[in-house]
Amino acid sequence: MEKTNVETLYEWLDQTTELIQHHVNEPYLESLSYTMEIVFSQEVPVDIDESLSTKLKQALDELTIDAYSSEEKRKANQLAIIKGMTGSTQQQHLMTPETVSLMIGYLAGKLLSDKTDPVRVFDPAGGTGNLITAVLNQLVQEKEAFASEVDSTLIQLAVWNANLQKINIEFFHQDSLRPFLLDPVDLVVADLPVGYYPDDLRANEFKLKANEGHSYAHHLFIEQSLNYTIAGGYLLFVVPEFLFDSDQSDQLQQFIHEHAHMVGVLRLPDTAFKSEKHQKSILILQKKGHHTHSPKQPLLVKMPSFTNTNAMGDILGQINNWFQTYKKELSSNE
Template identity: 70%
Template sequence: MEKTGVETLFGWLDEATELIRQHRNETYLDSLTITMEILFYEGVPEDMDDILSHKLENTLTTIDFHSYSTDEIRKSIQLAILKGMKGSTQQQHLMTPETVGLIVGYLSDKLTKDKENLRVFDPVSGTGNLLTTVLAQLKQEVTAFASEVDQTLIQLAVLSANLQKKQIEFFHQDSLSPFLMDPVDLIVADLPVGYYPDDIRANDFELKADSGHSYSHHLLIEQSLKYTIEAGYLIFVAPEFLFDSDQSDKLHAYIQKYAHIVGVIRLPETAFKSEKNAKSILILQKKGQHTSTPKQPLLVQMPSFKNSNAMADILGKMNAWFDTYSK
């Protein structure tokens, strides 16, 4: 069977990355950043030792990078990053599943299609995969921003955006510290779940815990609303238990005060490693002068992504809901 473009490009990325990893004794993800730089500059760095340099130059001659589509590039980079993450067990290193990213992109397009120019921000962008998946589905002129505190992840995100020819302005910082950025029209984020260690900074937030550490996912919702324009939209991939945890009353009251709940989409448990990792998509609109809560919010239970008939049926219902949703 002939290989797809994604398989071929991933095979090349993997082979070059393994060469670097074995030669330099570095992690797979750090080696992948070097591979992506070589691909972007179409040449091997001058400071690389001769044996490795020669091997990599040979592999470069076997690839015609310009023949691949943006989508093939994004997906093959995603596969390579997923391979690199298998070795790292850190929770925040989990990538947003592909289908979930596509649903967030679909919602983003539906909510913003009346705007000619759009400013989009992912405050916890990781390797940038969710943001670039969303950007691929938006049809208008988009200015994109992303923030990530982890050095390796932001390097991968910048290189991935460059290879996909996507213009994104990156902030390398803690996403709960202030940004030098004007508010945006749309925020998309796959919220990392856990406690935020900096109690002093957490004190600046309404959603800080009454005692002990605050939840970073709660603070990120507040931070995101702060950087959204009036009537702008926020699409969060959030833990299933968001409104059932010990600090959720406070969160619910906060959201009621500053935003409208436009919809909640429950994702199938089969999309996640285990039931406790299950997530939903929460859609909010920041309150403005002419905004109101939808009479009937979009409430959806997604079927298994493998069930294409049920998926088509649900998408039909969602399309019909958007036709009646007056912004």
């Protein structure tokens, strides 16, 4: 079978990364970042071993990067990053599944379909930049994009990922629960980090801080995201299935009720995740404003397996119908 462009580019990235890894004895993800930098600059740095330099120049001559679309570059990068993360013991080195990223991009397009001005998008848990670039590639409007990531390896990969796709994203290399120099945005997308936030002093600044012990990072991320969203703006979160069943969930539900409208919850298929304990949903919120209203009927969906094309077609038809009703409600309330 003939290889797809994504497969061809992935193989090039993988082979070149392994070549670098063999010579410099660095982990795969760090070597991949180096590969992406070379592809973007289209030149090999002068300060490297002559033998490696010759091989890299030869590899570059074999690659015509402009022949690939942004989505092909993103998917090839994603495959290489997944390979580097395989077997990783670090929870933050896990990527949002491709089908989930595309679903969030689809929902973002529906939510912002009436907006003609440039759209401001922010991912406070940016990781390798795969989720935000997947969303940006699906939005038809002009975009301003921002992402934050504390992990130095992941943010390096995110920067080169965006550069290779020629997507302009302003990155913040910081703890995402600290203040940002950022004006409020129209849309927040995030695959929320799940677990406890270790900085109790900083957590004390949040309304969703725990009464005792460490606060939940995923709760604080929701509050932080609402702080940087305009009134009437939307938030799309990948959340753990147990979000509203935990010991601090009453506090979270009350906070969301005060500050946002619950637009919908899409329970993702079991097949999208390794095990039941990793099961997740997509939570859709709208930040409250003077002219905003809760939908008469929130979008509540249990997604079928993404490989079941008939069932997916039926569900997407129902979601499209729901959005038509929701948009009519919004326009009649203006």
